[in-house]
Amino acid sequence: MGASAQYQEIGDPEAATPYDYRIDYEMVELRRNDLRRRATGFEQLGAIEDFSREDHFNKKTDVDRTDLHLFVESLSKCLGNSNFGLSFEFENLSFQPKKSPKPILSEVSGRINSGSLWGVMGASGAGKSTFVNVLMGKTSHIKGVNKVNGVPGNISRYRKIIGYVPQDDIVLSELTVRENILHSARIRLPRSWTDTEIQHHVDILISCLQLSHVCDSLVGSTSAPVISGGQRKRVSIGMELAAAPMALFLDEPTSGLDATAAASIMSTLKALTRLGMTIVTIIHQPREEIFESLDSLVLLGAGRMIYLGPQTGIQLHFESLGFNFPTMEIQQILWVTSSLVKEGKHWAARQRVQAQNPERIPIPSMAEMNALTTTIKSRGAPFWRQTYYCFNRSMVQQYRMKSSFFFELGVGAMAGFLIGLAELNQGGKNFRGIFNPPYEMLSTSIDYASVPQMALLVGLAVGLTDSAPGVKIFGEEKLVFWREAAAGHNRFADYIGKVISTIPRVVLANFHFSTLFLLLATPRIAWQAAFAANLLYFYCIYGLASVISMVTRREDGPLLAVMSSLIVGVLNGMSPTLAKVKKWHLVWLWRASPGTWLAEAYFTENITPLRYLYQVDMAKNTVGYLFWYFTDDCLMLLALASRGNEVMK
Known part of the structure; x- marks a missing residue:
């Protein structure tokens, strides 16, 4: 995202229409235009070499390129014929809970292209989490149109190929780093994979996440940790990456981490976007270096879209609205957002709902949609195997909690x-x-x-x-239970496996x-x-x-x-x-x-x-x-x- 967006001002800002400002995204989008129509399902291994030559990769991440190359090959095998990532397009999205006096989201429109790292920002109560939940299909009774790859429909059908990393690290403390990630892979990878292939896939991922030296260590609880906070966060991310998602959503992935750990996580995510994955992360109070690592930005205020576009273009955007400052800093962005929310007028002029190119996301061909449907159907172990894996996991947990058993x-x-x-x-x-x-x-x-x-x-x-x-x-695993269920894990298999494991005790x-x-x-x-x-x-x-x-x-x-x-x-x-x-x-x-x-x-x-x-x-x-x-x-x-x-x- 080296190029800056250019704005052309027409008329008085206060009397402007939604199209009075035109953003020239041609330069900004140059690096991603090729990804829109070519294969972006991780099988284009040339993307690794392109990204590996970038200074960001060479200076800020220690991920071995050989491990990354092997991981991409494994992902490519998982995706099969699905040679494109997931793009999200939304028009006039609105959401108002039954007991809420006003909507949490209102008239939100735009699009998120594949192969990019997006940050969702805004003040507290701006609707960031709700916006992400709507994109993932976790929120029902919404108004507006929500599309995946240009096709409207029930987004929850894509949950097997969409990963979500919550802000809290929801992992099992009694399991090791590798056991947590391996279970997720066994449950969610294609049922045609052998256990040897799954084990190899997990080992490569652990190496890419720089967790090899602690792979056999127990995760531990937050009150009695065994591994560091940054490692625990990477375990949570690894549980989603192990399922080879086409899109990944994260809620504050750098929360509570030091600068080094946060930079390492963002570098890993940046590398994955260069391979075609769509990554959307909620950012509350990011450091300057984290903010600069974002490709594009979604800025919300009071449930409305303030800005959607390249991160490098946000300063020009706000200057076009009359906010002039020598350098754009994060605190200034949030202050400007709060000011716009307080004014509450001329939203049409202030919402830059990606009024860039009139070009729409190309609608995939029938062959591509069939390939994607086949990929979704192939994901997930059968019921009996999920029950077996959950039973084994529970038995391991109980063995490691012998004091509670006795x-x-x-x-x-x-x-x-x-x-x-x-x-x-x-x-x-x-x-x-x-x-x-x-x-x-x-x-x-x-x-x-x-x-x-x-x-x-x-x-x-x-x-x-x-x-x-x-x-x-x-009850101790309630959060894990719901996290896995949201990702396509069979809830009944999980419960039955747990019940069977309790029979001996x-x-x-x-x-x-x-x-x-x-x-x-x-x-x-x-x-x-x-x-x-x-x-x-x-x-x-x-x-x-x-x-x-x-x-x-x-x-x-x-x-x-x-x-x-x-x-x-x-x-x-x-x-x-x-x-x-x-x-x-x-x-x-x-x-x-x-x-x-x-x-x-x-x-x-x-x-x-x-x-x-x-x-x-x-x-x-x-x-x-x-x-x-x-x-x-x-x-x-x-x-x-x-x-x-x-x-x-």
């Missing part, structure tokens, strides 16, 4: 021991009813509540034991709990039956905790999960009894709680051995439970637990 086993054993002690005095004699005829007169005081009470204690103990761990297993926790409880309480229910019922209830609590973790804030998840587990435990038909609840016409509510089915299963298995002695039908009518349906009770527990799968899907 703590859960210890809490389960302690809970079983304490509940067993509470039932110790019963000595297993937890039911007394009316004797069968002709011995009714010999009956003493009846006891129909002890078994439901025992089931209540079991339900509360399991809830307190496993609700918080369930939130930790699922649930079984072992239940084993410790049930064994100690049954040894001390000695109820009449068989060990196998109690173990099965308790295991399914453990599964229910895990499912409940996972759903809560996905719909609440991270810090609120554990408390709400514990409270919810207590509620479903109390709604078990002990007090008030199901017979009384039936009179209130609220049986459906109690039947929606897994605690009721657990209590009914316990009641059936503890009372069945005493049919020869007591009138159990009378007990059934009194408490309201159904008898002789232990298998059905277990199946209902399984169905309620699996309901979480449907909610997550």
Whole structure:
């Protein structure tokens, strides 16, 4: 972008029309004109040599050209016949949330060509993030026309070939640098690739990102980091680049980084744009050198377009509006933008909505569109393979969190021991009813509540034991879950893989709990039956905790999960009894709680051995439970637990 844009002033600026200023972009766009129609899907390896001769590449980046060359070859293989990048064109875009008094975006028009590094700037609340979300198809109910490669339609269909790097580094702390990037590649690269090819692709990318020396290091959390902030940011970027996107959006990629790390990231992004990729990054308060590295700029103010064009032309643009200053600095740009927003008049004259060439983005041929469609369809591993990869990843995480696993086993054993002690005095004699005829007169005081009470204690103990761990297993990765889902990851595969990986810990926790409880309480229910019922209830609590973790804030998840587990435990038909609840016409509510089915299963298995002695039908009518349906009770527990799968899907 060595050439400067030239402006020709016509008439008074205050009375100007949208076309009173003409920007000569011919010189500015010279270096990118060739990319518009020639192959820009990374297979034009000559672009590497052109860019490698630039002083910017030679002075500001340490990326080895051989690694970059190999990475481009790998990307070219991934893109197949799709020999062009993604260009975005938008006309009169407007977006106003239902509860917002005014629109966040209003009458935004312009175009973003492929093979360039764009910066989106503006004051706080200018609509930068909303603008990027609209371009990526993440925002619905918008007005206006949004096109990709000149073709209007649902942009979300391109999500498999569009990467997004959020401002916060959403990575898994328990995995290494390489494992984070490798998982993304395995899930999102073409399903025809072998694992050897994927591994090779990832190794080259890691080398290009200068992460080879820390590739086997754990990422760590932000509170307890293992690698540096700049390396963590490059891991987040690498997770998207591993999927070989045709366009990449980033939200403040240099936030919190020192000058060296920020320059390194921007140099890498600059290199990728020279190979055909479209990169759009939100910049809040960029350093001067970062601002100068941008090819083009989108400047927003109060949801309107202030400027869209080459970064080198912005000073002339503002001078044409009457703002004169010797040098254009970033703070001056933001100040000028704020001034325009405050004035709020003559927007048509001040919006330079890329009023450069009347030339439009060439519409791709049918063959090119078919090739792009084929590329999109080929992306992403099949469902069963995604489930397998997610299962493996979760098992690795749990292995590296052994202290949490053993703590859960210890809490389960302690809970079983304490509940067993509470039932110790019963000595297993937890039911007394009316004797069968002709011995009714010999009956003493009846006891129909002890078994439901025992089931209540079991339900509360399991809830307190496993609700918080369930939130930790699922809720800690909520941001990762949604990031991967937005990129085309199958959400159900992710959840199923996670659920399957928790089966061993649930079984072992239940084993410790049930064994100690049954040894001390000695109820009449068989060990196998109690173990099965308790295991399914453990599964229910895990499912409940996972759903809560996905719909609440991270810090609120554990408390709400514990409270919810207590509620479903109390709604078990002990007090008030199901017979009384039936009179209130609220049986459906109690039947929606897994605690009721657990209590009914316990009641059936503890009372069945005493049919020869007591009138159990009378007990059934009194408490309201159904008898002789232990298998059905277990199946209902399984169905309620699996309901979480449907909610997550």
